[in-house]
Amino acid sequence: MLFARVEIDNRPVKPYIGVQRAGRPVSNTGTRRGGMMTDAVASADRQIAVLVDVENVGLDSMQWLFDQLADVGRIIVKKAYGDWSSGSGKRDQLLELGVEAIQVFHATPSGKNTSDIRLAIDAVDLLYQSPVDTFVIVSSDSDFVPLVGRLRAAGKLVIGAGGKKTSPNSLARAAAEWKPVQCDTPSLTSPSSLSSAAVLSTRSLGLR
Numbered sequence: 001m002l003f004a005r006v007e008i009d010n011r012p013v014k015p016y017i018g019v020q021r022a023g024r025p026v027s028n029t030g031t032r033r034g035g036m037m038t039d040a041v042a043s044a045d046r047q048i049a050v051l052v053d054v055e056n057v058g059l060d061s062m063q064w065l066f067d068q069l070a071d072v073g074r075i076i077v078k079k080a081y082g083d084w085s086s087g088s089g090k091r092d093q094l095l096e097l098g099v100e101a102i103q104v105f106h107a108t109p110s111g112k113n114t115s116d117i118r119l120a121i122d123a124v125d126l127l128y129q130s131p132v133d134t135f136v137i138v139s140s141d142s143d144f145v146p147l148v149g150r151l152r153a154a155g156k157l158v159i160g161a162g163g164k165k166t167s168p169n170s171l172a173r174a175a176a177e178w179k180p181v182q183c184d185t186p187s188l189t190s191p192s193s194l195s196s197a198a199v200l201s202t203r204s205l206g207l208r
Contacts, residue, residue: 046073046157049132051119052080052099053139057162059090061181062097065138065161068179072159073134079122081115113143120147127154136161137175142168148175 048069052062059080069075078099083106084090094101102122104115116139126132127150135151137144140162148171151158160175164182172178 046134047131048073048075048134048136049077049123049126049130050075050079050136050138051077051123053115053119053137053141053144054080054082055115056139056141057181059093059097059099062099062138065136065179065181066097069136069159077126077130077132079119081119083115116141116143120144123147123151127151127156133157134159138162138181140168140171142170145170145174152176 050062050065050069052059066075066078078097079102080094080099081102081104084101084103085105090101102118104118106114119137119139123135123137124147126135134157136159137148138161144160148158148160152174157177158175159177159179160171161179161181162171164180
């Protein structure tokens with residue numbers, strides 16, 4: 001490597017070869033784009049939380065989704081929300097995926113939005129109390145649009161994932177990126193199916 005010899009007021013000045021901090025030389029390598037230094041490792045260093053509305057989407061496509069997210073960063077939180085008391089058959093699948101099951105009991109047959117509210121609360125907790133900078137909301141429910149907007153307003157990257165045919169356009173547009181997944185039929189008893197079962201039972205008993 002050749003160094004140019006510079007003289008100021010007839011005094012030689014040593015050529016600049018880098019700044020040393022904490023005993024480590026700082027390399028001057030890298031690329032600049034638009035006047036800013038780009039960092040090729042930045043995206044791979046993202047801390048990801050995956051929050052799954054399992055009663056809406058299920059778990060069968062989760063491994064595929066996790067593989068897709070490997071290029072985005074490191075998943076540090078995996079949570080799936082639902083009433084697991086009626087879904088014991090999913091235990092092995094949860095263990096294999098490394099997903100934490102969040103139990104949400106439905107106090108009434110309708111049980112509408114119970115899991116959604118718990119998911120939203122946990123997302124806000126992670127926003128303020130964790131190093132998570134990327135949220136993946138797995139659902140086909142447009143009720144999550146305000147949550148997605150709140151997370152993005154806080155400067156977080158939000159990726160949505162949901163059914164190819166059932167996801168509303170509003171949720172896909174709200175997220176920075178959308179990943180369509182295949183929705184399996186959840187083995188968990190969803191609020192809507194609970195309500196339908198209750199109606200059928202009352203009708204069979206002649207109560208309605």
